[in-house]
């Protein structure tokens with residue numbers, strides 16, 4: 001997100017359900033680290049034209065858009081992180097193979113962030129071995 005000539009990460013991202021015109025609706029929430037202003041960035045894609053839309057809201061406007069879309073929340077980044085006790089920052093999935101005597105016997109699925117933290121989410125052992 002951008003404000004005061006700086007770029008910073010959202011503190012939370014709300015992933016919203018589609019409405020009749022839009023899909024991939026997201027609300028990014030943050031406080032500007034420079035001026036401390038409350039901010040919200042709404043993004044979506046128009047279902048007919050496939051055009052991306054984005055709009056920034058500040059202070060009371062940010063508060064109002066939060067109230068307006070709260071009912072459409074599918075899940076939130078913070079909720080997801082708490083559920084899986086995720087490390088902070090951007091999350092991506094990583095699968096590592098489990099070896100035993102040189103043979104692959106299963107897969108370990110990790111959630112990782114870009115700071116090198118990782119959390120084991122799931123361990124799958126192949127039953128046949």
Ligand SMILES: [Zn+2]
Pocket residue numbers: 003004032033034035036037
């Ligand atoms: Zn600012």
